[in-house]
Amino acid sequence: MSDIVLKTENLTKHYGGVHALQEANFELRKGEHVAIMGDNGAGKSTFVRQITGVEQRTDGKIWFDGKEVNFAGPIEAREAGIETVFQNLALADDLDVPSNLFLGREKVLFNLGPFSILDRKAMRRATEAALIRTAVKIPNLSSTIRHMSGGQRQCVAIARTATFASKLIIMDEPTAALGVQETAQVENIIRTLKENGEPLILISHNMRQVFDLVDRIVVFRRGRIVANLRKQDTDGNDIVAYITGAKTGQAELQAA
Amino acid sequence: MSQTSHGIGGLSYDAKKRPWPAEFNVFLALVILVGAFELIGRVFLGDSFLFNTRENVDAIFNEQRLQIIILQVSIVGIIAIGVTQVIICGGIDLSSGSIVGATAMIAMSFAQVATVNGNPNPKAMFIAYGWTDLPVIVPLLVAIGCGLIAGLINGALIAYTRIPPFIATLGMMVTARGIAKWWSKGQPISFPTDSFAAIGKGLMPVIIFISLAILFQLILSYTRYGKHCYAIGSNEDAARMSGIKIANHKVLVYVIAGILASIAAVVLSSKNLTAQAGMGVMYELDAIAMAVIGGVSLSGGRGSIIGTVIGSLIFGVIISGFTFLRLDAYYQEMVKGVIIVGAVVLDQWRQRRRAIGA
Known part of the structure; x- marks a missing residue:
């Protein structure tokens, strides 16, 4: 438990009748870089907004840096690290x-x-x-x-x-609007952060970037986490299958 | 291009392509304007605008004219200092002229003498209570209190009800003018004490204006307050996400603007030795114009007190220049209008040019 930086349990967010995020169980270890992938509206940004205190979750628990936390707003989350x-x-x-x-x-x-x-x-x-x-x-x-x-x-x-x-850096599509060279520059910074052992959550649509940079890939689909895979255990086609729903990850998640 | 451990990084930077500070352009405009008046004067009137031409006076410049130029803008200039920080913070203040009127009336009634030429002061408001010949600190504190309350109401309305600053301060503009007229039923209030009259005597308005300008330039450049003004004006969401307390800051900004307007009221009523309900009409627009001419961007985030001071000098030069050329006051107002619009057009044009990276 000591090397876990962030952990969520049954994290759920409903906007009225819309179940934007359902029972997300997520873990991030020290020095680990994790990518969050998924289609638009899959719940990626919703997930981040609950962690950073921008919105208040409907249900579930969050542990950060060894303590259970309830951030009232983004400033509290920032002060916590x-x-x-x-x-x-x-x-x-x-x-x-x-x-x-x-x-x-x-x-x-x-x-x-x-x-x-x-x-x-x-x-x-x-x-x-x-x-x-x-x-x-x-x-x-x-x-x-x-x-x-x-x-x-x-x-x-x-x-x-x-x-x-x-203690944790979250980047929401940091290279979405950038050119090739600028993207390379941002990716270099992310590599530097990795070398310095700073944990990172990266939201990205860029498959090459994700496979270049991170240790683990978490796929969201329709508000649920459908895959949680180490980079070496998967490939682009596999991830796309999870994102589009051609493959459902429930069996593997339960096995893991 | 330098090589880093992760490949190519770094972008080239050409120090020569750095843009001028906006204040430099404004100063250039001032110099050109003075030059134009000098040239027209020499060619058509055979007189100099800037330099001394009288033989019995030993001076290089026409000091009398220079004094008038700055003296006639210094009172509105004091207001413009407050308006500048409001605009930098992304707001606008239309109430300052009316705050001048209301504050002048109220403060002056606490600065009156008991007897005029041996007779009881006919204008003294509080003579029945014996509130005459009060020390000068009393009307000063009353004035600052008036500005503070007006600014507090402006700021609170804008920060907490989230109505546009234009509307909130427009309401204050109308209300404060009403208060000014109600205070002594439209009658002027006159006969201040000598110590009160000393505040606006001679070149005192200029000294007060320049001291306040220096103080607020330092505050904007070197304090957290100043930094947050620019931050809120340039990206309010970013400022909020960075943990700046936007509402508190906005209240403070409008309170300072209100206090500066009330200081202008004291200086003006002291200089005129009387206070009238119609004092300061249109001052708010002149103050905004000085700021805008001085390079303060109406969209917020950019500008400086130095710019506003130069903007106010441009104002003063135009008024003096037209008098020098013996043109009617009507033309002054027409030209002032054109210059205000021109300054905003220029600002927009500069912004667009920057956006496309030219």
Whole structure:
């Protein structure tokens, strides 16, 4: 139990009559990278929203970092150590890189309530350190996000999760809107996170990417987890069969 | 392209392609405007706009004109400082002009003398209570209290009922003007104490304006408050997800705007030695115009106090320049209107050009 970072038991979410997520049992171990796959509306994002406290679950239990947790909101989840890279990037376009990295948790020189003086040098140094740690390359830290490409923005968003001592990083389709080279850059960061032993949940539609990057693949279909497979035990066709429903995983899941 | 352990990474960066700070463009516009007035003056009037031409005065510049330029914009400029941070935060404040009117009336009635030329002050509101010749701190605190309450109502309406800032502050604009008229039944309030009259004497409005401008530029650049203003204005959802308490911040932003409007009211009524219910009409629009001309983006997230100060100087130069060219005041307003629209068009154009990466 000690090396389990995140565990859910019978996690269920109903939106009125819609059963968006049903009895999801999920486990993530230390240093493990897991991909969540599935068709649109299969329950992937719903699952993530329950873990990160963005929504309140209908039923089920969540353990994080050895304790049972009930996050009232995303900020509580973040304070507990769950960092999420959202599909719609949560960056302020008119701020530079350090300001975005430290948005809402600025380092201060003098504490004067809302008028606390910012420690800009310390934030800049910490930003540089985080970018080195994640191997993110941003040409100019003091340039605003507005002037950056989609890939650079995504890199900043990811570097933000790595700046703080996060215990779990969740990425919701981090490369969906990116070009080939930018995708490669983001994938490099994910590899760096793996080398650093930081656990990750990756939501992705990209089969090649998933097989390149993660240890284990979990497939959602119609609100249920239908497959939970180690990468070496499966292949692309197999996963597609689970996603489309050509293969139902109940028998194997029960056997495992 | 540099090679990393995982292959190609890094993107090229050309320091020369860095965009100008917006303030530089505004400053350039100011210089061009002054240059244009200078040129027209030399060619058509044989007089200089900027430089001293009187032989009995020993100065390089026409100091009198420079003083007037900044003096006539400094009171609206104080309001514009507050409006600037409201707009950066993604809001708008239409109530500042009316807050000036209401605050001037209320504060002035606590700043009156008991006797005028040996007779009881005919305008004194609280003479029956003996509230005359009060120390200057009383009307000052009353004024700041008025601005604080108005700002608090604006901010609370916007933050908690989620109505658009335009509507909330429009309501305050009408209400505060009503309060100003009701306070002394439309009569002016006059005869302030000497200490109150000293606040707006001579170049004091300029000194107050510039000090507040410097203070708020520092606050916007170096404090958490400033950072959060820009963050909320540029992406409110991101700011919320980052844990910034949006509602509290917005209330504070409007409270500061209200207090700055009330300081402007004190300076204005002190300078005029009287308060009238019609004071500050249209000041809110002039203040917004100064900010917009100064490069503050109406869509939020961008701008600075420095920009607004230069914007206010452009305002002052236009008014002085038209007087210098002996043109009627009507033309000033027409040109002001054109410049406001032009500044917003320019801002939109700059934004589009940035978006396509040109």
